[in-house]
Amino acid sequence: MHMVSAADALQEILISESELRTRVTELGEEIRRGYEGLDGRLLVVGMLKGSFIFLADLVRAIDLHCEIDFMAASSYGNSTESSGQIRVTRDIKGIEGQHVLIVEDIVDSGYTMDYILRLLRSRNPASVKLVSLLDKPSRRRVPVQIDYCGFEIEDKFVVGYGLDFAGMYRNLPFIGVLKPECYR
Ligand code: IMP
Numbered sequence: 001m002h003m004v005s006a007a008d009a010l011q012e013i014l015i016s017e018s019e020l021r022t023r024v025t026e027l028g029e030e031i032r033r034g035y036e037g038l039d040g041r042l043l044v045v046g047m048l049k050g051s052f053i054f055l056a057d058l059v060r061a062i063d064l065h066c067e068i069d070f071m072a073a074s075s076y077g078n079s080t081e082s083s084g085q086i087r088v089t090r091d092i093k094g095i096e097g098q099h100v101l102i103v104e105d106i107v108d109s110g111y112t113m114d115y116i117l118r119l120l121r122s123r124n125p126a127s128v129k130l131v132s133l134l135d136k137p138s139r140r141r142v143p144v145q146i147d148y149c150g151f152e153i154e155d156k157f158v159v160g161y162g163l164d165f166a167g168m169y170r171n172l173p174f175i176g177v178l179k180p181e182c183y184r
């Protein structure tokens with residue numbers, strides 16, 4: 001199969017560029033209101049690699065003093081299924097007394113965010129909240145509180161706007177569903 005455009009691999013566009021833009025702007029405003037009266041700065045922590053595009057757009061929509069850092073975690077498992085065993089592969093510096101906002105691309109089983117939220121909360125921050133662009137509630141194995149959620153989606157494997165399949169398709173400017181033949 002020869003494909004010239006990355007978008008040729010898609011079966012369907014689930015969330016368009018303009019829908020993403022509108023919702024990300026709203027999320028930025030929700031987050032600003034959620035930290036009304038914030039004394040000092042917000043530490044925005046993006047989960048690599050999936051959140052990089054969402055974070056880049058989101059921070060420009062949050063009218064607060066922000067510092068930005070990145071963390072990476074990997075779970076043992078194949079490319080579409082997470083396992084319960086999470087490992088931090090890039091960590092942030094000390095967060096004691098800081099207000100931390102984690103930025104994630106998608107909460108699926110919940111294993112990754114459950115682990116990361118517990119880990120960061122054990123480090124005595126002033127607060128830890130989570131913003132996730134996408135939520136697939138039907139896939140949840142452990143409960144996770146998402147403080148700010150972009151879109152709830154059905155149980156479909158999605159790519160684009162930072163999300164990948166086997167390292168590819170992160171550069172698509174929208175969220176789409178891959179054609180089944182692209183899994184093989
Ligand atoms: P969880 O630990 O099962 O909640 O999964 C978290 C990670 O799995 C996310 O941060 C994504 O990197 C990845 N993931 C889960 N579902 C999808 C999807 O539909 N497309 C791309 N990546 C996904």
Ligand code: MG
Nearest residue numbers: 047048050105
């Ligand atoms: Mg991820």
